[in-house]
Amino acid sequence: MHTLKSPFFWIVLIVLSALAALPVLTNSTAMREDMFLILMLMILASSINIIMGYTGYVSFGHIVFFGLGGYVAFFLTREFQVHFVLAALVGGICASTIAFLIGLPVLRLRGAYFALATIGINEAFRAFFTNFEPWGGSVGMFFNIAVYDAYGGAKNAGQLAYYAMVGLALVTVATSFLIKKSRFGLGLMAIREDQDAAMVLGVHPARYKVITYTISAFFPAMAGAIFFFKNGLIEPGPAFELHRSIEALVMVMLGGYGTVTGPIVGAIVYERLRGFLITDPTLSNAHLVIAGVMLLLIVLFMTAGVVGWVRQRVPALRRYLE
Amino acid sequence: MNTNDAVILRVENVSKRFGGLLALDRVTLSVKQGEIFGIIGPNGAGKTTLFNVINGVYPPTEGRIFFRGEDVTNLPPYELARRGLARTFQVVRPLGELTVRENVIAGACFGREHLPLEKAERIADEMIEFVGLGARKEMLASKLNVAQKKRLELARALAARPIVLLLDEVLAGLNPHEISDMLTVIRQIREQGITILMIEHLMHAIMNLSDRVFVLDYGAQIAEGTPQEVSNNPRVIEAYLGDPDVARRFLEGTV
Numbered sequence: 001m002h003t004l005k006s007p008f009f010w011i012v013l014i015v016l017s018a019l020a021a022l023p024v025l026t027n028s029t030a031m032r033e034d035m036f037l038i039l040m041l042m043i044l045a046s047s048i049n050i051i052m053g054y055t056g057y058v059s060f061g062h063i064v065f066f067g068l069g070g071y072v073a074f075f076l077t078r079e080f081q082v083h084f085v086l087a088a089l090v091g092g093i094c095a096s097t098i099a100f101l102i103g104l105p106v107l108r109l110r111g112a113y114f115a116l117a118t119i120g121i122n123e124a125f126r127a128f129f130t131n132f133e134p135w136g137g138s139v140g141m142f143f144n145i146a147v148y149d150a151y152g153g154a155k156n157a158g159q160l161a162y163y164a165m166v167g168l169a170l171v172t173v174a175t176s177f178l179i180k181k182s183r184f185g186l187g188l189m190a191i192r193e194d195q196d197a198a199m200v201l202g203v204h205p206a207r208y209k210v211i212t213y214t215i216s217a218f219f220p221a222m223a224g225a226i227f228f229f230k231n232g233l234i235e236p237g238p239a240f241e242l243h244r245s246i247e248a249l250v251m252v253m254l255g256g257y258g259t260v261t262g263p264i265v266g267a268i269v270y271e272r273l274r275g276f277l278i279t280d281p282t283l284s285n286a287h288l289v290i291a292g293v294m295l296l297l298i299v300l301f302m303t304a305g306v307v308g309w310v311r312q313r314v315p316a317l318r319r320y321l322e
Numbered sequence: 323m324n325t326n327d328a329v330i331l332r333v334e335n336v337s338k339r340f341g342g343l344l345a346l347d348r349v350t351l352s353v354k355q356g357e358i359f360g361i362i363g364p365n366g367a368g369k370t371t372l373f374n375v376i377n378g379v380y381p382p383t384e385g386r387i388f389f390r391g392e393d394v395t396n397l398p399p400y401e402l403a404r405r406g407l408a409r410t411f412q413v414v415r416p417l418g419e420l421t422v423r424e425n426v427i428a429g430a431c432f433g434r435e436h437l438p439l440e441k442a443e444r445i446a447d448e449m450i451e452f453v454g455l456g457a458r459k460e461m462l463a464s465k466l467n468v469a470q471k472k473r474l475e476l477a478r479a480l481a482a483r484p485i486v487l488l489l490d491e492v493l494a495g496l497n498p499h500e501i502s503d504m505l506t507v508i509r510q511i512r513e514q515g516i517t518i519l520m521i522e523h524l525m526h527a528i529m530n531l532s533d534r535v536f537v538l539d540y541g542a543q544i545a546e547g548t549p550q551e552v553s554n555n556p557r558v559i560e561a562y563l564g565d566p567d568v569a570r571r572f573l574e575g576t577v
Contacts, residue, residue: 002440183431183439190428193417200377200411202403202432202482258419315460 003181008320012177012261013170020166036162036230038271039169043223044244045251045263046176051216052249053258054185055209056192057107058115060245061122062220065095067239069221070228071129074141077229081150084157085164088225095221096214103213107206110195119242126240140235147232154232161230168226172219177260179215180322188212189258243288247274250291253298256305260322265306330355330517331376331486336385338368338375338541345371347542348385353486358508358518360532360549362525364561368541369521370412373488376519377409378402390485406434406485410475410492412521418464422474425463426450426481433482442481449477453507469500473507480511487511489520493527505531529553537561 003009020039023032048062069091076082076090106117130138151157179185190198191205199205228234247270255266270291277287302309311318331353338346345368353359361369375382378399386395389405397405408429417425426449430442437445450459453473458466463474472492479487489508493501505527512518522528528535529549537545537552539561545552552558 183442186424186428186431186439189420189424190417190432193419194415196379197411197415197417198428198432200379200399200403200409201428201478202400202436203428204398204400318460 003178006181006320008322009174009177012264013174016170016173016264017166020169023162032159032162034271034275036165038267039165040223040227041248041251041271042169042264042267043165043172043219044248045255045267046172046260047216047219048245048248049252049258049263050176050179051212053252053262054180054188054192055212057209057213058249059118059213059216060115060249061118061120061242062216062248063242063245064118064122064125064240065099065217066220066224066227066244067122067125067129067236068095068098068224070224070234070239071135072221073225074143074228074234075135077147078141078143081147084151084161084226084229088164088168088222088229091225092218092222095217099217100210100214103210104206107209107213122240122242122245126236129236129239136235138236140233140239142233145232158230161226164226165223168219168222173260173264175215175219176263177322179212180260184208184211192258247291250295250298252305253295254305256307256309256311257303259305259307259311262305262307269306328355329353330390331519332388333372333376334386334388336372336375336382336387338371338380339383345541346375346382347540349538349541349543351536351543351546353517353519355517356512356515357533358512358520358531360528360535361519361521361538362523362528362535362552363538367538369538370490371541372538373409373490373519373521377407377488400432403433403482404436406483407488408433408479408482408484408486409488410472410479410490412490412494414468414471414475416463416466416471416474418462420463421460422450422455422463422466422477423447423459425474426477429478429481430483433484435483445483446477446481449481452480452510453477454503468495469497472496472504476504476507480516484516486517486519489518489522491521491523493522493524501527 020035023035044066048059051057051059072094073087073091076087077084102121106114109117129135135141145154148154148157151160187203187208190201190203191208195205251266251270252263254270255264256262274287277283277290298305304312307321311321329352333349333351336346336349337344349372361372363369374380376387378397378401381396386393388394389407394402417428423446426446427442430437430445431439450456453476455470455473455477458470466474476492493504496504508518508531520528532549534547535549535552536543537558544557544561545555
């Protein structure tokens with residue numbers, strides 16, 4: 001495992017931990033809320049990057065796993081008082097199982113057809129949960145405030161949820177790193193570059209893609225579970241919100257498609273920018289427009305994203321900067 | 323010439339039909355261990371289709387293929403790669419956004435020996451030196467010129483440690499100097515004991531290199547034998563040019 005010997009791997013994890021520790025050390029709730037959101041988006045973007053950046057399959061509707069994990073975990077905690085971390089794990093496993101089953105047929109599609117299919121899957125699940133009365137239908141489900149008593153009250157539960165999100169972000173980034181630097185990851189990138197050539201080299205594309213899709217569904221599902229646990233309320237709209245998927249794609253493109261640190265940089269920059277726009281009275285309604293324009297500019301002029309651009313400009317860094 | 327006569331690859335009565343087009347018409351051939359087996363034929367004769375059928379890109383419409391005694395007829399390409407069949411493409415297919423080194427490592431990782439990364443890296447470095455791309459190891463594959471891309475394909479195929487190597491026009495598009503370098507490389511590969519099947523348009527090259535030559539025309543075999551026999555075969559001459567005299571000079575490589 002030479003990834004574990006790579007200093008850059010540890011630097012990334014340490015910097016990330018330090019950032020995550022800031023709100024705790026300064027005891028700032030506002031900063032913690034910001035950071036919670038950034039970490040969540042980082043998890044989403046990194047997961048999309050595994051299937052999109054490494055493998056070349058644009059999973060437009062990846063948010064479906066966020067919603068699925070959220071719903072399953074929320075239900076378990078609400079009905080059976082299952083500890084939220086355990087519930088999140090179960091949510092992750094459910095989402096991965098569904099990804100595995102959907103992946104078998106859907107990953108045969110190439111290019112735009114795959115992207116469209118993933119949107120369809122997200123919309124189908126949203127419609128299902130909107131009509132699934134046992135789980136609240138269109139109104140969704142909410143926690144009785146007593147649910148948080150087991151975690152020392154709502155305030156404390158929020159803190160615990162934050163720690164869980166930090167842990168999950170670290171695991172997600174580490175996984176992304178390990179995949180990128182492994183033989184498996186090389187197989188994925190071979191598929192991305194030329195699936196038919198990869199197959200002749202000895203890569204089993206169908207197997208590789210399904211495994212990857214399954215992994216990439218796990219982390220958003222757990223993030224959804226933690227997010228809605230803290231939120232105390234889950235509804236089909238916010239759970240399967242397509243524009244969050246699109247924003248995560250923008251983050252991947254902005255930071256650098258196919259790099260490990262790209263989605264991290266992308267999530268931070270995008271979220272800071274959005275925070276600024278939303279609080280500005282004249283621009284607050286325009287943040288999605290700006291996201292769209294940004295995506296357009298990146299696709300046209302900076303296809304490699306921030307991290308990719310640095311890698312291209314400074315080839316000496318290519319060995320270290322992933 | 324290798325004296326070991328064991329058949330390593332056998333194609334038996336293989337046909338391939340695309341809609342109304344019969345691209346391969348009951349082709350039968352046997353390749354012996356350690357030889358260089360040349361495949362020639364006019365454009366559109368079905369040479370690349372034959373390669374695609376042998377390495378599992380297309381299943382044959384009928385017929386069987388045996389590799390080292392095993393029936394591999396409907397196996398997908400990655401299964402054949404694992405068994406020791408590697409190939410290069412007529413139209414080069416580098417993994418463009420990966421470096422030269424990563425391309426070759428992929429060859430070693432997923433090929434016959436299915437090596438873990440560290441070992442694959444060592445073999446990749448060896449192969450890159452062998453084909454003379456050492457100075458361009460860290461370059462993106464898409465940035466190479468055609469001759470370098472051909473060498474890359476060769477290194478990638480060799481890194482898989484194949485038993486049989488299919489070379490699809492590795493000389494096309496190279497200048498005379500690059501061709502003579504490549505011929506040296508191919509001879510060295512054969513000396514390592516790897517059996518080579520090669521498709522080539524450059525007659526003097528294939529006539530010089532091959533132990534046996536197989537001629538396809540309109541998907542069917544029209545001749546097989548030593549380069550000498552084939553170049554004197556009237557059917558080959560006719561298929562190529564129609565004019566026996568010009569054709570003979572062409573096949574002997576004096577044109």
